[in-house]
Amino acid sequence: MISAALFKREMKSGWKLLLIFSAVLTMYGVMIVIMFDPKFMDGIDVMIQSMPGLMALFGMGESASSLTHFISNYLYGFLLQVFPLVFILIMANRLIARYVDSGSMAYLLATPIKRLRLALTQLLFLCFCIVLLVAYFTLLIILTGEAMFPGQLEIPQFLLLNLGLLGLLTFYAGLCFFASAVFNETKKSNAVGAGLTIAFLLIQMLSNAGDKFSGLKYATPLTLFDIKGILAGDPGAVIGFLILYAAGIALFIAGTASFIRRDLPI
Amino acid sequence: MSVISVNNITKDYGNSRGVFNISFTVEDGEVMGFLGPNGAGKTTTIRQLMGFIHPDSGSVSINGMDCFTKSHEIQKSLGYLPGEIALMNDMTGMEFIRFIAKMKGLASLERAKELMAYFELDPRVRIKKMSKGMKQKMGIVVAFMQDPAILILDEPSSGLDPLMQNKFIDMILREKKKGKTILMSSHIFEEVEKTCDRVAIIRQGYIVAVDNIARLQKSKRKIFTVELSDRASAAAFAEKTGGTPDGENRVACAVSSDIDSFIKTLAEYPVVDLTARSQTLEEFFLHFYGGEAK
Numbered sequence: 001m002i003s004a005a006l007f008k009r010e011m012k013s014g015w016k017l018l019l020i021f022s023a024v025l026t027m028y029g030v031m032i033v034i035m036f037d038p039k040f041m042d043g044i045d046v047m048i049q050s051m052p053g054l055m056a057l058f059g060m061g062e063s064a065s066s067l068t069h070f071i072s073n074y075l076y077g078f079l080l081q082v083f084p085l086v087f088i089l090i091m092a093n094r095l096i097a098r099y100v101d102s103g104s105m106a107y108l109l110a111t112p113i114k115r116l117r118l119a120l121t122q123l124l125f126l127c128f129c130i131v132l133l134v135a136y137f138t139l140l141i142i143l144t145g146e147a148m149f150p151g152q153l154e155i156p157q158f159l160l161l162n163l164g165l166l167g168l169l170t171f172y173a174g175l176c177f178f179a180s181a182v183f184n185e186t187k188k189s190n191a192v193g194a195g196l197t198i199a200f201l202l203i204q205m206l207s208n209a210g211d212k213f214s215g216l217k218y219a220t221p222l223t224l225f226d227i228k229g230i231l232a233g234d235p236g237a238v239i240g241f242l243i244l245y246a247a248g249i250a251l252f253i254a255g256t257a258s259f260i261r262r263d264l265p266i
Numbered sequence: 267m268s269v270i271s272v273n274n275i276t277k278d279y280g281n282s283r284g285v286f287n288i289s290f291t292v293e294d295g296e297v298m299g300f301l302g303p304n305g306a307g308k309t310t311t312i313r314q315l316m317g318f319i320h321p322d323s324g325s326v327s328i329n330g331m332d333c334f335t336k337s338h339e340i341q342k343s344l345g346y347l348p349g350e351i352a353l354m355n356d357m358t359g360m361e362f363i364r365f366i367a368k369m370k371g372l373a374s375l376e377r378a379k380e381l382m383a384y385f386e387l388d389p390r391v392r393i394k395k396m397s398k399g400m401k402q403k404m405g406i407v408v409a410f411m412q413d414p415a416i417l418i419l420d421e422p423s424s425g426l427d428p429l430m431q432n433k434f435i436d437m438i439l440r441e442k443k444k445g446k447t448i449l450m451s452s453h454i455f456e457e458v459e460k461t462c463d464r465v466a467i468i469r470q471g472y473i474v475a476v477d478n479i480a481r482l483q484k485s486k487r488k489i490f491t492v493e494l495s496d497r498a499s500a501a502a503f504a505e506k507t508g509g510t511p512d513g514e515n516r517v518a519c520a521v522s523s524d525i526d527s528f529i530k531t532l533a534e535y536p537v538v539d540l541t542a543r544s545q546t547l548e549e550f551f552l553h554f555y556g557g558e559a560k
Contacts, residue, residue, distance in 0.1 A: 003369065005365060005368035005369050006369065009365050013356050102352045102355075103348065103350055103352030104352045104353060104354050106316070106318070106346070106348045106352065107348075107353070107354075107366055107369075107408065108369065109316065109317070109318065109337070109341075110316065110341060110344070110345075110346040110348075111341055111366070111369040111370045111371075112338050112339070112341045112342045112370065112371065113338060113341075113369060114337075114338045115337075263318070263319035263320060264318045264319065265318075265319075266313070266318055266348075266352075
């Protein structure tokens with residue numbers, strides 16, 4: 001179904017990038033977990049009360065008394081939405097648009113491998129990277145949490161939160177892959193992929209900023225990743241991230257369909 | 267049945283760029299030259315044969331299979347050299363050759379190694395650091411390494427030095443003996459002349475002629491530039507031979523088959539210098555197809 005040779009080639013050229021992003025996430029993840037101090041939280045609460053707007057902007061406006069809430073607040077509210085997005089943007093753009101833009105797609109197509117198989121291989125590689133990134137981070141936080149504060153992390157909720165994050169990242173990946181498969185130039189592919197996702201993020205930040213803008217949350221699909229709802233076990237929040245998965249997959253299909261049919265300027 | 271068959275295809279990019287109502291065939295075991303000035307539509311035609319783009323109308327097929335929908339089947343027995351060499355810059359030459367060999371499902375790199383030795387290509391170099399000539403050799407190795415029955419080559423010897431160009435021509439002749447079907451675009455006359463059975467000539471998106479190479483050779487001329495000792499004899503010589511004087515002492519004459527009589531006429535004049543060169547393709551068009559070429 002996929003081309004093992006191509007998958008291996010992408011692995012060989014992409015592992016450094018994956019390593020760099022894993023390292024950055026490791027640093028932030030471990031740092032935030034270490035910072036958790038139940039007694040110290042009162043101090044943080046004071047800080048939040050003193051400048052509620054600024055903290056809310058980054059999705060950190062909730063007072064967090066448990067380790068699970070603390071982590072979801074300070075890591076999943078912003079950092080884990082943005083760093084993997086940058087990775088996805090770079091990777092998705094590399095996987096199709098870069099080959100078309102540089103012309104080396106000609107060599108990939110001058111083989112007995114169908115366009116559909118090429119696209120599926122690249123798609124699978126992108127998903128593989130994202131799953132690896134989320135799985136690694138989940139494990140890292142569980143291990144660090146258990147080592148520092150045994151028994152304090154609510155593991156089932158935390159796992160569900162990561163399943164939700166994976167939904168959000170699948171949606172990002174769908175959008176970026178679609179842009180990469182539809183456009184002939186990396187410039188356009190990047191502009192559309194990055195432009196849309198950054199716009200969604202900004203709208204989300206604004207909608208967090210105060211009641212005046214809270215209506216804006218309906219203007220960004222990122223609202224479907226509802227951290228508070230997931231931790232509270234709200235079924236609506238689960239449906240929310242399932243919709244993100246579905247939208248991501250729909251975009252994968254649309255991008256692939258365009259790529260296998262269209263004229264390529266190579 | 268023809269191996270390669272182009273049936274009345276049109277691909278219109280607007281501003282009269284593209285190809286219009288083009289038809290030709292390449293038969294089994296034939297070497298077909300595809301000649302035309304830059305921008306005439308050679309690469310646009312080849313892209314349709316490779317299944318990179320659809321024709322707006324008409325059809326292209328190889329071995330009876332549609333070039334777009336059955337591209338993966340066709341590629342099993344086809345070697346392709348793109349006109350613009352865009353390899354993967356993050357690999358070394360050898361890594362790239364191994365990778366493409368795997369993509370093509372080749373069992374052995376034996377032939378690739380033979381080809382690299384033949385063209386004196388060192389594949390350990392990073393592609394990013396390769397010269398234009400080295401990249402062209404890489405493209406040739408990749409196109410020929412599966413020993414395919416059909417070859418589509420877009421400007422195969424561009425970027426090669428004259429020694430390598432000759433080696434390339436020798437190789438094409440060997441492949442031809444083996445019965446390969448080859449379509450080769452070029453704007454170098456000599457290359458086409460030595461290797462091709464027939465030639466399709468394309469200009470501004472239209473096929474001007476599909477001809478036997480012998481007929482083209484007959485119409486091909488050499489340009490002699492003669493420098494004479496004074497302006498008066500230059501003028502007289504130009505009048506006698508129908509050459510074009512440059513206003514000084516030089517006269518340019520296009521001579522086809524009657525070189526003997528040209529030299530004998532020339533002997534009667536005070537010659538200071540004489541240079542001879544082959545016609546460029548553009549000059550050839552001007553002669554062969556009259557005022558059509560600009």
